[in-house]
Amino acid sequence: RAKSEGRDTYRFFNEEMNYEATEQLSISVGLRKALEHHQFQLFYQPQLDIETGRVVGAEALIRWIHPETGMISPASFIPVAEESGLIVPIGEWVLQEACREVSQWRDAGMLDPVVAVNLSALQFARGNIEQAVNDAVMAAGISPSMLELELTESIMIHDTESVLATVRRLKQQGYQFTIDDFGTGYSSLQYLKSFAVDKLKIDQSFVRDIINNEDDAAIVRAIVQMAKGLGLKTIAEGVETAEAMAELKRYHCDEVQGYYLGRPMPAAQFIKYLREHQ
Numbered sequence: 001r002a003k004s005e006g007r008d009t010y011r012f013f014n015e016e017m018n019y020e021a022t023e024q025l026s027i028s029v030g031l032r033k034a035l036e037h038h039q040f041q042l043f044y045q046p047q048l049d050i051e052t053g054r055v056v057g058a059e060a061l062i063r064w065i066h067p068e069t070g071m072i073s074p075a076s077f078i079p080v081a082e083e084s085g086l087i088v089p090i091g092e093w094v095l096q097e098a099c100r101e102v103s104q105w106r107d108a109g110m111l112d113p114v115v116a117v118n119l120s121a122l123q124f125a126r127g128n129i130e131q132a133v134n135d136a137v138m139a140a141g142i143s144p145s146m147l148e149l150e151l152t153e154s155i156m157i158h159d160t161e162s163v164l165a166t167v168r169r170l171k172q173q174g175y176q177f178t179i180d181d182f183g184t185g186y187s188s189l190q191y192l193k194s195f196a197v198d199k200l201k202i203d204q205s206f207v208r209d210i211i212n213n214e215d216d217a218a219i220v221r222a223i224v225q226m227a228k229g230l231g232l233k234t235i236a237e238g239v240e241t242a243e244a245m246a247e248l249k250r251y252h253c254d255e256v257q258g259y260y261l262g263r264p265m266p267a268a269q270f271i272k273y274l275r276e277h278q
């Protein structure tokens with residue numbers, strides 16, 4: 001293919017691709033080591049009931065504490081973990097860790113604590129997600145209702161029927177489901193009918209500017225209205241100001257999460273947060 005375009009073109013593409021491949025490979029080697037050497041840590045970001053201000057749960061967000069680089073955000077390694085398949089064992093670790101943690105929150109004064117965990121499509125396609133979830137809950141001795149599973153609409157791209165069947169089975173066992181980043185996916189409304197979830201998490205891109213952008217405000221209002229009609233709860237992510245919070249309250253959004261309420265924090269700090277917010 002490159003031959004007809006001359007030698008330089010060939011070399012250019014070759015080196016570009018090589019660079020990317022090398023980069024990916026070195027991250028995935030690093031991720032494998034990170035699992036072995038316990039370099040992952042879960043941070044927890046509070047979720048509050050908007051009416052009462054009560055802390056109702058927290059989302060578990062993974063961090064990679066790299067011995068040289070320091071803290072690496074999931075945005076830069078989750079995609080590689082997904083491509084290399086490492087998201088399956090990493091995701092199992094996340095479930096185990098989050099379930100162990102949520103069992104402690106009651107002692108800090110939280111009623112019916114819930115931890116929300118993000119799942120990747122590959123955990124459905126290649127991992128045995130049902131077993132991973134049940135193992136984690138059993139090991140921690142918690143009830144399934146204390147675990148909320150966050151899915152993005154992209155999870156439906158492959159093998160929609162089998163994903164739906166798994167979600168239905170897990171729901172029958174008492175697990176809760178939320179559609180994450182709601183509004184940014186595709187065919188949202190089509191899937192909402194068959195996808196029996198409990199909650200919609202309104203994507204932060206609509207929430208960030210809710211005060212100044214009338215279109216964003218209109219979208220958020222519409223999502224909340226629709227959710228109510230379908231009997232679903234709503235949570236807004238990316239709530240950064242008191243003004244945004246007040247606006248969401250006017251729309252009767254159920255729950256809020258964002259820097260204004262609390263940043264993602266290590267487990268010990270979240271326990272303190274709980275004690276201070278009772």
Ligand code: C2E
Nearest residue numbers: 061062073074075078094118119120238239240258259264
């Ligand atoms: P997400 O699930 O949509 O999580 C929300 C992201 O928004 C988090 O970024 C959180 O720190 C950030 N955030 C929260 N409040 C605010 C706010 O008020 N303003 C702004 N600007 N940002 C806010 P984070 O922790 O970097 O995570 C990024 C993404 O990585 C997550 O998006 C999720 O898709 C993925 N992720 C994180 N942990 C896991 C995991 O354990 N497994 C999987 N599969 N994915 C994960």
Ligand code: MG
Nearest residue numbers: 059118150180
């Ligand atoms: Mg999430």
Ligand code: MG
Nearest residue numbers: 180181201237
């Ligand atoms: Mg989200």
Ligand code: MG
Nearest residue numbers: 180181203204
């Ligand atoms: Mg997101």
